[in-house]
Amino acid sequence: MKDNSAQIDEIRSLMGSGRLAYVRSFGCQLNVSDGEKIKGLLMQMGFGFTDDEHKADIIILNTCAVRESAEDRVFGIVGSMKKLKEQKPSLIIGVAGCMTAQSHIAEKIKRSYPQVDIVLGTSALSALPGLLLDVLHGRGFSADISEYDDFSQAAVQVRESSFKASVPIMFGCNNFCTYCIVPYVRGRERSRRPEDIISEVRQLAADGYKEIMLLGQNVNSYGNDFGDGEGISFPELIRRINDIEGDFIIRFMSSHPKDASRELIDAIFDCEKAAKHLHLPVQSGSSEVLRRMNRRYTAERYMETVDYIRSRDPDFSLTTDIIVGFPNETEEEFGETLDMIKKVKYDNIYSFIYSKRSGTRAAGFEDAVSDEEKSRRMRRLLEVQREISTEHYKRFVGRTLRVLADGVSRKRPGYLTGKSNEAIIVEFPGNEELIGSFAGVRVTGSMNWAVTGEII
Numbered sequence: 001m002k003d004n005s006a007q008i009d010e011i012r013s014l015m016g017s018g019r020l021a022y023v024r025s026f027g028c029q030l031n032v033s034d035g036e037k038i039k040g041l042l043m044q045m046g047f048g049f050t051d052d053e054h055k056a057d058i059i060i061l062n063t064c065a066v067r068e069s070a071e072d073r074v075f076g077i078v079g080s081m082k083k084l085k086e087q088k089p090s091l092i093i094g095v096a097g098c099m100t101a102q103s104h105i106a107e108k109i110k111r112s113y114p115q116v117d118i119v120l121g122t123s124a125l126s127a128l129p130g131l132l133l134d135v136l137h138g139r140g141f142s143a144d145i146s147e148y149d150d151f152s153q154a155a156v157q158v159r160e161s162s163f164k165a166s167v168p169i170m171f172g173c174n175n176f177c178t179y180c181i182v183p184y185v186r187g188r189e190r191s192r193r194p195e196d197i198i199s200e201v202r203q204l205a206a207d208g209y210k211e212i213m214l215l216g217q218n219v220n221s222y223g224n225d226f227g228d229g230e231g232i233s234f235p236e237l238i239r240r241i242n243d244i245e246g247d248f249i250i251r252f253m254s255s256h257p258k259d260a261s262r263e264l265i266d267a268i269f270d271c272e273k274a275a276k277h278l279h280l281p282v283q284s285g286s287s288e289v290l291r292r293m294n295r296r297y298t299a300e301r302y303m304e305t306v307d308y309i310r311s312r313d314p315d316f317s318l319t320t321d322i323i324v325g326f327p328n329e330t331e332e333e334f335g336e337t338l339d340m341i342k343k344v345k346y347d348n349i350y351s352f353i354y355s356k357r358s359g360t361r362a363a364g365f366e367d368a369v370s371d372e373e374k375s376r377r378m379r380r381l382l383e384v385q386r387e388i389s390t391e392h393y394k395r396f397v398g399r400t401l402r403v404l405a406d407g408v409s410r411k412r413p414g415y416l417t418g419k420s421n422e423a424i425i426v427e428f429p430g431n432e433e434l435i436g437s438f439a440g441v442r443v444t445g446s447m448n449w450a451v452t453g454e455i456i
């Protein structure tokens with residue numbers, strides 16, 4: 001960890017008060033959580049925050065590398081910021097996040113985007129004050145993508161919500177699914193110490209947070225990197241967090257199906273604070289595609305896990321991620337994915353067209369499937385899922401759900417939206433003062449993306 005307190009003080013005195021920062025995160029919840037830590041550092045340096053990049057004195061783009069579209073978006077935005085910089089030469093522009101960990105991207109930024117002053121790696125957040133000082137002292141472009149942050153300790157954060165908090169429990173990934181860039185940009189698995197996680201959650205609960213989202217690329221392998229007898233498993237961590245005093249719900253993601261054990265499922269059912277929902281990314285319903293993806297489970301093994309969950313609660317809510325058009329996916333293999341979603345009856349799926357990531361194994365796989373065909377499969381998948389959720393959401397009608405109200409409905413004036421314990425979106429008439437608290441909502445109607453109801 002960099003001791004940056006002297007640098008922070010120097011920036012405070014150099015920059016004075018009233019300076020504004022614009023921080024935008026593009027990736028997963030872990031990336032958003034890093035964005036909150038970057039904001040924490042900027043706050044310590046005396047910055048306020050704005051959502052308008054035109055008003056900003058410093059802009060940090062916290063990037064994602066998981067799909068090409070995410071990277072293209074960032075390059076588009078960085079390109080358009082050239083103008084902002086011409087209008088305001090003192091503007092400082094930084095690029096952070098997973099894109100910076102790919103050397104060809106870091107070089108491209110340096111070579112083609114002179115408006116960028118700072119490049120900040122995902123394990124070097126504490127270097128930000130030093131990099132900023134370099135720029136303020138006129139030393140030019142400044143980059144640090146080393147790995148030295150103490151990842152276990154809680155950092156100062158400016159959280160996006162006052163009632164929902166993300167708590168990373170581990171960083172990195174060891175799985176090397178053949179399509180995925182994450183292990184290359186996030187490094188190997190590192191678990192935070194249980195006592196650091198528990199004291200952070202205890203503080204959040206005391207501060208009135210109502211949803212605690214535990215984060216990791218595969219939370220099921222939490223603790224595997226501790227020495228023998230030193231660590232605890234993820235199910236045990238859930239149980240200990242469940243024992244923390246306070247009225248909050250525990251969620252987590254993502255859970256790799258190869259490691260989704262009975263102990264995990266039993267912990268979900270035993271712990272009253274654990275959400276009765278599991279995000280279990282299947283990626284494909286074809287065992288052959290799963291083998292080419294290096295997912296290390298078969299469709300049959302995945303179904304055994306689902307069957308165990310549903311034997312304990314037939315209505316249990318499951319969601320998933322699916323990749324459409326993996327290299328050389330046949331029509332038949334795609335059909336197996338459709339069969340899978342019909343069998344499992346997910347409440348929601350997050351589906352992505354395969355995106356080739358240079359450096360991954362699948363980037364070298366032959367792919368004869370056309371882009372048009374991939375788009376057609378995607379439309380078909382979404383169509384089938386729409387029918388499933390329309391039908392499946394009806395099971396909630398007449399039931400009372402415990403809902404955390406989290407905002408006003410954009411479509412219906414006078415309505416609030418919230419998320420139920422089962423991770424279903426619920427819309428109901430209610431006063432804005434309820435936002436950030438739990439309500440019991442009796443469900444009166446259902447759609448394919450949400451249910452509606454009334455507070456009881």
Ligand code: SAH
Nearest residue numbers: 179180217254281321322323352353354355
């Ligand atoms: N660690 C999580 C996944 C994080 S990435 C897990 O294993 O479940 C989130 C999702 O992005 C993945 O589940 C996958 O569906 C999708 N994804 C990852 N790499 C991709 C790629 N190259 N092309 C398309 N989708 C991809």
Ligand code: SF4
Nearest residue numbers: 173175176177180182
């Ligand atoms: Fe990527 Fe697989 Fe790791 Fe998830 S488990 S982050 S998909 S390599």
Ligand code: F3S
Nearest residue numbers: 027028031064065098
């Ligand atoms: Fe993207 Fe990095 Fe998350 S690649 S999905 S922001 S870990």
